[in-house]
Amino acid sequence: MEEEKHCRKCRESAFFLCAGIFLPYLNPAELASISLTCKTVNQISKSITSQRTSDASRGFENVPIPFFNLIAGDSHPYSYFLYTSTQTLRIKPEFRQPWGSDQHTRVCNEDPFIFRVEDAIGCNCAMCGDESDFSCPCSDSSDLLLTRECGPSCECDLSCGNRVTQGRVSVKLKVVKDARKGWGLYAAEMIPHGQFVCEYAGELLSTKEARERQLTYDKLASNGRLSPALLVVKEHLPSGNSCMRINIDATRIGNIARFINHSCDGGNLDTVILRSSGSLLPRICFFASRDVQENEELTFSYGEVRVNENNGQPCFCGTSSCAGILPSEHT
Numbered sequence: 001m002e003e004e005k006h007c008r009k010c011r012e013s014a015f016f017l018c019a020g021i022f023l024p025y026l027n028p029a030e031l032a033s034i035s036l037t038c039k040t041v042n043q044i045s046k047s048i049t050s051q052r053t054s055d056a057s058r059g060f061e062n063v064p065i066p067f068f069n070l071i072a073g074d075s076h077p078y079s080y081f082l083y084t085s086t087q088t089l090r091i092k093p094e095f096r097q098p099w100g101s102d103q104h105t106r107v108c109n110e111d112p113f114i115f116r117v118e119d120a121i122g123c124n125c126a127m128c129g130d131e132s133d134f135s136c137p138c139s140d141s142s143d144l145l146l147t148r149e150c151g152p153s154c155e156c157d158l159s160c161g162n163r164v165t166q167g168r169v170s171v172k173l174k175v176v177k178d179a180r181k182g183w184g185l186y187a188a189e190m191i192p193h194g195q196f197v198c199e200y201a202g203e204l205l206s207t208k209e210a211r212e213r214q215l216t217y218d219k220l221a222s223n224g225r226l227s228p229a230l231l232v233v234k235e236h237l238p239s240g241n242s243c244m245r246i247n248i249d250a251t252r253i254g255n256i257a258r259f260i261n262h263s264c265d266g267g268n269l270d271t272v273i274l275r276s277s278g279s280l281l282p283r284i285c286f287f288a289s290r291d292v293q294e295n296e297e298l299t300f301s302y303g304e305v306r307v308n309e310n311n312g313q314p315c316f317c318g319t320s321s322c323a324g325i326l327p328s329e330h331t
């Protein structure tokens with residue numbers, strides 16, 4: 001009898017140990033379904049949900065970025081997506097990432113530069129980025145929205161003052177749900193004008209793939225079943241013709257920038273195309289375009305192109321310049 005009891009206890013503790021390992025890999029629907037099986041699994045699921053709600057960044061950033069859903073009757077305490085703090089190549093659909101355990105496995109690429117230019121020449125200055133040193137060739141910038149930083153071909157390391165976007169997110173932020181716009185990114189402290197906020201991280205796509213995904217997303221978004229986060233940025237030649245198009249999809253895997261909503265008045269963030277010495281592709285980074293107060297929503301303009309009123313998603317930015325529909329990409 002005693003032996004039987006002991007065996008049952010062993011089996012139970014092995015089961016709960018395993019549950020703690022595999023439950024963090026489940027998405028909210030799977031977690032909800034398995035939590036119905038028994039009281040203890042239900043408790044583990046609840047603790048996973050509370051860990052997920054406490055940090056949208058899954059421990060990848062320097063500061064936790066909590067979710068707040070204060071909408072009465074809405075039972076979704078967090079939004080589910082996979083996290084990458086940098087640009088990444090396409091992620092296989094079957095890829096899973098644990099979220100909601102003590103061991104946050106950093107399975108994604110954390111190097112901000114995916115493609116490097118072989119034998120590129122960078123700087124070798126001692127104090128680049130220092131305000132008293134204007135001679136670093138990497139900090140040369142004639143256009144504020146198209147800037148340069150030191151990169152993989154330079155001698156300096158992450159402590160260099162000309163690599164402000166290459167560390168993790170350090171400003172205090174939170175993700176808050178609005179009844180009409182869905183989740184949005186908010187300042188959880190005052191952010192001064194010019195401060196780096198975050199990069200737009202996600203899957204780098206070819207233009208063909210971005211167009212295909214956009215069509216699928218448009219259909220799902222029109223039924224309210226998806227909030228797509230596919231950003232298309234075009235770098236223009238002085239002549240005005242587009243010369244480079246960057247497609248970053250943060251819908252399935254991305255960082256907290258995927259929660260930034262659109263504002264027709266341009267919002268309070270500047271979208272900066274940032275090149276680094278020795279890196280083939282630019283990165284898209286957000287800087288505060290003015291002082292942003294604590295609890296203010298962070299927004300930027302998604303662009304100018306709009307489809308007709310019948311097809312477009314309604315815009316609820318609430319600014320006096322609101323066009324009524326969200327910009328969309330159909331090029």
Ligand SMILES: C[S@@+](CC[C@H](N)C(=O)[O-])C[C@H]1O[C@@H](n2cnc3c(N)ncnc32)[C@H](O)[C@@H]1O
Binds near residue numbers: 079181263313
């Ligand atoms: C990049 S996501 C932003 C995060 C999103 N709100 C969410 O809940 O995950 C873009 C989507 O957010 C919604 N959105 C963003 N700005 C909006 C606005 N001004 N008015 C209405 N919906 C907006 C639209 O559904 C849009 O497709």
